[in-house]
Amino acid sequence: MNRQTPLRSPAALLLCCALLMGALSGVLAFVGQAHAVTPTGKFTLEPGTGSIKAPLSATSASTDAGCPETSNPTAMFLWLLKPGSATVGKQLAKSSSADTISKTAPFTVPLTPGTATVETQLRSYVAEGSLDGKYSLALACGAGLTNNVPAFSAIVQITGETWTLVRTQTTTVALDGPATPVGGSLKLTATLTPDTAVGSVAFAYTGATNDSEPVPVGTADVANGKAEITVTAPATAGNHFYSATFTPADPDAFSTSTAVKPVQITTPDQSPTPTPTPTDTSPTPTVPADLEVTDENGTVLEAGPNLEAGQKVKITARGYTKDAKVLVTLADSEEKYTDAVADADGTVTDYAFTVPEKIADGDHTLTLAEDKADGHSVAFAFTTGAGSDPSDEPDPSASETGSDTGGGTDGGTSGDTGTAGGTGGSGGGTGGGGSMAATGAQVGSVGLAALALLCAGAALVVHVRRKGLLTFGDTPNHL
The missing domain is CATH 2.60.40.1930 (Macroglobulin (MG2) domain)
Structure with a gap:
């Protein structure tokens, strides 16, 4: 009968346990260096360029949002991520102050670079050849030693010995579509700003009230800032909504953007609703239209x-x-x-x-x-020159004045008494036919003529009485 071989020594058992624990520690250490980051937003660096022959030269980092409420960062750590991966890689810098870190709003933190050069950290992943290309950075809300650490992202472009932060341009898209009969060919046009944006536009139908699940109707590439597609108009008349969503070819260079537009769909015998003619009660302009x-x-x-x-x-x-x-x-x-x-x-x-x-x-x-x-x-x-004023009448003409004077003279000559002379003056005034302003002058002339005739008549009476040629009953023929 075979007997089991006893353990040679307790020391051998302890040695085996130690080796096992050492191997386990190595595995855990490796896992700790490969923890992934959870995207939280984007960040920028200032200055946004520098040399790879020196440690990172950026002095500050600015985020577009706050750290998540679930995090409790006492510092921010800037990491170079392993190419093609979202795992934490090589540390480039860390924040030198926690005073500005926020959980509710964008913030800016000062940075203290590490001692290793950017090139040295890159060579950890690209041992030989050119380093040119794009690399991902992560600004972590904490040291990044736990799984799924929240972090902000950025991209740097390496060209030769220079690194440059890739800044994303914000895009806007405008959608347009003309009024189209039911079942007709509807041309949708999306216009991108800036017009240098490169990518594609996905068009979708969102219903008559813009609250339906979008139904894709086609995709078109952007060329010279525009993307166009022709679809079949809906079978019912009224306003129908369409959307256009721009997806950039390089999401690091341009942002995505979306626009929604109502398009009027008309019945076959219905023209597009004309623009009502405004009611204008103002006077017609006297200046010619041209x-x-x-x-x-x-x-x-x-x-x-x-x-x-x-x-x-x-x-x-x-x-x-x-x-x-x-x-x-x-x-x-x-x-x-x-x-x-x-x-x-x-x-x-x-x-x-x-x-x-x-x-x-x-x-x-x-x-x-x-x-x-x-x-x-x-x-x-x-x-x-001086313009004519319709309210101003011309002064009496010389002929009118002459007529007035002649009338008064004629009356004085032909009449035997002052009364006859006055009547003659009036006749001359009437014959003049002047305006209101001229009539006032004529009345004055007639009055003076009448007074002169009255005085002449009185003098004649006195004269004939003194001569005894004129008597009034028993009145003596003297004054």
């Missing part, structure tokens, strides 16, 4: 304004051929004016015109005519 004139203060002048010699105005005339040469002339004037040129819309804008210093009072016309046969022409009419 002409606008402003003074030096930018005030728009009415048609046919009264201008002063030397006054400066700016003229905008429309309706010309694209890029047409426009000749400028002032009627009955030898002044020479610089030709104008219409723009792409056929408009001459803010042509500077100065009224000549030596210009006669009256009506004038400045013509802006296209330099070709039957070309478009715009006339700017204006006046100079």
